[in-house]
Amino acid sequence: MVEDNGKYIFGVVKMGERGQIVIPKEAREVYGIKAGDSLLVLGDSKGMAVLKTEIFQDKIDEMLGGN
Numbered sequence: 001m002v003e004d005n006g007k008y009i010f011g012v013v014k015m016g017e018r019g020q021i022v023i024p025k026e027a028r029e030v031y032g033i034k035a036g037d038s039l040l041v042l043g044d045s046k047g048m049a050v051l052k053t054e055i056f057q058d059k060i061d062e063m064l065g066g067n
Helices: 025-031 054-063
Strands: 002-004 007-009 039-044 047-052
Touching: 007 025, 047 054
Parallel strands: none
Antiparallel strands: 002 007, 039 047
């Protein structure tokens, strides 16, 4: 893993025959990703991003006056 001012390079992964990838252990640790977590895959013409869905839940709760 290479880290520079909060930006990371975790290495290269390969997609399996069933379209699955393994998120590197270091990335899972940095972002607190655990088995069973829901992830959102976003993309545009330049690439893809994977985000934990709980990030959005926190924002929704804030807008609705929750915790």
